[in-house]
Amino acid sequence: MIEFQMPSLGADMEAGTLIEWRKKPGDAVKRGDIIAEVETQKGLIEIEVFDEGIIGELLIKEGTKVPVGTVMALINPTETTLETRKETISEKPTVKIQPTEEKIVEKATAEKFEERHIKVSPLAKRIATENNIDLSQIQGTGEDGSITKDDVEKAISQKAKIEKKEEKSLPKNLAIRSAIAAAMSKSNTDIPHYYLEKRIDITKALAWLREANSKRPIQKRLLPAALLIKAVAKSLIDFPELNAIWDNEVQIKKEINIGFVVSLRGGGVIIPAIHKASEKSIDEIMEALNDMIPRARAMKLRSSDLSDSTITITSLGEGGADVVFGVIYPPQVAIIGFGGSSQQPFAENGMLGIRTVFTVTLAGDHRATDGLIGSDFLVTLNKQLQNPEAL
Structure with a gap:
């Protein structure tokens, strides 16, 4: 028997309210199927099942507030047939209670x-x-x-x-602000941050993007964010200590699942994740962004979109602040910030010229890594962005 539990959709989540079961006892389910809708501070989230089998019993009533980790349903593995389950149930004597x-x-x-x-x-x-x-x-x-x-x-x-x-509840953006406040308070209290920054010339990367986009239809064009996510993912392969979580000790993760900060129109942010980003092409990352960003802003994310992030990227985009120092999202051990790009004097090989540059920052958890590892990571990230065609 498989126990389906209320998933954790971030360090700020302690419970969620079950709004609706999308499956009933006897229904067959497979990995990726939506089993329920749950209301959290991040909105109404579709909860996926990650096992294959037959729904045996739904243990939680709709409308109930459920703590993270609570068993919500029982699923019979595919090896257990409905006939076997019926035989097991029929062995128990039944007592008919008269109304x-x-x-x-x-x-x-x-x-x-x-x-x-x-x-x-x-x-x-x-x-x-x-x-x-x-x-x-x-x-x-x-x-x-x-x-x-x-x-x-x-x-x-x-x-x-x-x-x-x-119910006259708080506006959704205020609820999200409350969730952010809880997570960031925990981060500042529990995590000893260290901060590093590096100014990076992205002239070559932007030129490569312009050339690539000139050969594509509008709907297939790439945004700088896709290139940055790919560069970070590829750099993390050499620095697994940053692709980790802290749970009394550092736990390095095999998959590189990059969370990216999405600003919401009503205020606040939400952080969906691109799973296995190091294995995806830039086009596949762009497709994931095009899919998830509209759903994030419409508050129509799935549980898999919000779970298992191993590191977070935050970017203020063009015209924003020059430098952004992120606050680590627990239990992760690092966050990378991309400031706004601008044209600046830049010296290279003894020559001074005007280049498009931006400042990249790294906030690291000093319990898991140190400044040397963080510095080497930023150097590697710079090398990746100087060779965009290799990404």
Whole structure:
């Protein structure tokens, strides 16, 4: 039996509210299928399943706030057939509980009352009482119209959805700001940062981009961000200590999953991840950016988009501040910042000229790495950007 748990979608996430199950018991699932929708401070997230099998049991009711790591559903592996499961269940004796009759006074008009006799099982009655559910408003689906446990649970779910819509919650950008505040407070409290910066000439890289884009249709053109992500991913191959997380000790990750900061129109940021960035071409990275950025700004990300980042990139784009010093997003151990580019005097091989340059910064966790490793990484990143065709 596979236990499907509430995933962690970042260090700032402690719990999520289950809004809707997208699968039901008996449904077959495979890796990548959407099993549920969960509301977090980052918006409504589609939660994916990463195992293959048959849904056995859904343990959490819709509308419930669920802590990270809580088992939400049980999945029978593909080796377990439905017939075997039915045989196992049939071995247990079943006891049929007869519904009791409840007498409910129901208001028909402002002046007139009438009595209505309905049948309800003891379990259904208890669940309804605990959740303040009016039995007179439920149409029973059991024998002779009796109200069953499933009828009551359906009413609870509908009530939760209505309350959710009516709830006067904080605007979404304020909720995201709150999540950012929690993560950054933890970062500044727990992580001993060190900072490095390097000025890099990107004239060759931008020239290569212009030439490459001149041969492409508009919808296939590359943005500088795709080139930067690829250069960072390729550089990290030589510096695995920066592609890691800290959990009482440094844990180096095999996959290079680069999180990139996306600014939201209403304020705040969100950080989806490009998985296995070192294995992707620049075109594949660009496709991933074109897919995820609109979904991030529409708050329609999936759980896989927000999980497993091993390092983060933040960029202010052209016309922004010259230098950006990032704050490490725990449990990661580094963040790379790209400042705005501008034309500046730049000396090379004893010659002074005007070049397009920007400043790259690295904030590192001193528990996991030191300034020498960080400095060597920035030197390697510079070499990658001086040879864009090799990327």
